[in-house]
Amino acid sequence: MSLDVPAQLLERAESGDVPNTEFIACVRDSLPYAWKVISTTAEQLHGTTAEYADHATPPPTETERGQLLRALASDAIRNGLEQHFDVKLAFQNCHHVAAFRPSAVDGEAYRNFTSVRGQLLNQSPEMRDC
DSSP states (O other): OOOOOOHHHHHHHHHOOOOOHHHHHHHHHOHHHHHHHHHHHHHHHHSSSSEEEOOOOOOSSHHHHHHHHHHHHHHHHHHHEEEEEEEOOEEEEEEEEEEEOOGGGTTTHHHHHTSHHHHTTTTOOOOOOO
């Protein structure tokens, strides 16, 4: 299961739309490691004039790795995080996350990070089973 959804939030979802703020709170509480990685990376980006900031430290355990994978593999979670932090997220391997400024999505750094070449250059034997 990706998220620990409180009963009230589930009831709200069953009867209609859920405010993004409540969804984001559920993500934050359910996936604390992923939240920490993405929020820290977004903060780093917003503290500079760079096109992007990235996080490439492997998670300490498989539980944390799973949180990051679930956060970035779900379109709804990923889109919610991107809107909340005003970034475009990019992902390589099992832990290499980058937060790009939305204006940088058409730029060279984003294209390089998300390219086939970029993916291949970020491989290593240690990452084979991640």
